[in-house]
Amino acid sequence: MIIILSSDTTDEQINKLKHHIESLGLTPHLSIGTFRTIIGVIGDESKIDADQLCAFPGVSSVVPVLPPYKLASLDAHPQASVVEVGDVKIGGGHLCMISGPCSIESAEGLDAIAAAVVAAGANILRGGAYKPRSSPYAFQGMGVAGLKILRDVGERYDVPVVTEVTDPRNVEVVCEYADMLQVGARNMQNFVLLTEVGKCGKPVLLKRGMSATITDLLMSAEYVLAAGNQNVVLCERGIKSFDSSTRNLYDVAAVAVIKTLTHLPIIVDPSHATGRPDIIPACAYAGLAAGADGVHIEVHDHPEQAFSDGPQALSPKEFAATFKKLEELARVFDATF
Ligand code: PEP
Numbered sequence: 001m002i003i004i005l006s007s008d009t010t011d012e013q014i015n016k017l018k019h020h021i022e023s024l025g026l027t028p029h030l031s032i033g034t035f036r037t038i039i040g041v042i043g044d045e046s047k048i049d050a051d052q053l054c055a056f057p058g059v060s061s062v063v064p065v066l067p068p069y070k071l072a073s074l075d076a077h078p079q080a081s082v083v084e085v086g087d088v089k090i091g092g093g094h095l096c097m098i099s100g101p102c103s104i105e106s107a108e109g110l111d112a113i114a115a116a117v118v119a120a121g122a123n124i125l126r127g128g129a130y131k132p133r134s135s136p137y138a139f140q141g142m143g144v145a146g147l148k149i150l151r152d153v154g155e156r157y158d159v160p161v162v163t164e165v166t167d168p169r170n171v172e173v174v175c176e177y178a179d180m181l182q183v184g185a186r187n188m189q190n191f192v193l194l195t196e197v198g199k200c201g202k203p204v205l206l207k208r209g210m211s212a213t214i215t216d217l218l219m220s221a222e223y224v225l226a227a228g229n230q231n232v233v234l235c236e237r238g239i240k241s242f243d244s245s246t247r248n249l250y251d252v253a254a255v256a257v258i259k260t261l262t263h264l265p266i267i268v269d270p271s272h273a274t275g276r277p278d279i280i281p282a283c284a285y286a287g288l289a290a291g292a293d294g295v296h297i298e299v300h301d302h303p304e305q306a307f308s309d310g311p312q313a314l315s316p317k318e319f320a321a322t323f324k325k326l327e328e329l330a331r332v333f334d335a336t337f
């Protein structure tokens with residue numbers, strides 16, 4: 001950590017700072033420049049609070065040397081992590097293809113969609129039983145009845161299942177039925193929920209909040225890791241923008257950036273990122289090219305009858321054609337679904 005002092009900092013203020021640093025078991029190293037003086041702090045940076053240092057008189061700014069997400073950072077773990085969901089591996093050249101409807105609507109409905117997406121190549125089935133909706137009057141999901149349908153259908157087609165958990169009180173029941181727990185964009189900074197999914201040990205699909213920076217996303221992952229759960233997969237699903245051409249702004253560069261910062265796998269969700277079936281395939285290819293460890297696409301066989309997110313659903317036929325190209329593209333990047 002580097003402390004940059006103000007140009008008018010007094011010797012007394014510098015001495016106070018040095019004592020504070022030493023009292024934490026760290027070593028201050030003073031460098032006096034022509035215009036500015038800086039103090040380098042040698043030792044375990046986690047012992048010192050940067051915000052607290054900024055409040056000392058005479059401090060202009062504080063520059064941490066290490067990222068605040070200790071466990072998620074590449075420094076902590078230079079090799080790519082591989083997260084296992086059932087027998088599907090994600091990361092380190094192993095790709096996942098998560099697909100299914102936005103919401104679980106009925107046993108027959110999910111069965112038909114699962115049959116199609118699994119036949120086309122999806123290796124993880126999705127479906128929401130608890131839906132975080134902007135309106136309290138919109139369909140909220142089937143709850144436990146939906147979880148049971150998801151489990152049954154997943155077993156029938158021999159694929160692991162992922163579903164969203166929106167409330168810390170539901171973590172236990174969702175764990176009973178799901179192979180992977182999704183924490184959605186709206187809950188990315190629900191720290192109580194993050195700690196609960198961290199304690200449960202099941203793999204977690206952590207979606208980027210719509211106004212979250214990359215650091216925010218990694219700090220949320222850190223909550224899960226710090227609670228003892230190493231099985232975190234990140235997901236870029238679009239952020240808020242001034243442009244309404246797409247539902248959100250698909251931040252594909254974030255995938256490449258995140259690869260330089262963390263060992264955790266990251267997948268892309270072009271369905272929620274764009275909301276446009278006409279461009280979801282192109283954006284899925286772009287995600288893989290940017291280094292994503294998998295893709296998440298919503299599919300519905302009757303989008304006009306879907307209980308949620310119908311307008312962004314690919315048809316089973318469109319999904320099959322998209323996945324074929326994703327498989328070809330994967331070969332270029334030495335990765336396999
Ligand atoms: C979803 O996966 O259906 C969903 C609500 O996702 P997000 O949290 O990315 O909006």
Ligand code: MN
Nearest residue numbers: 102298308309
């Ligand atoms: Mn959805």
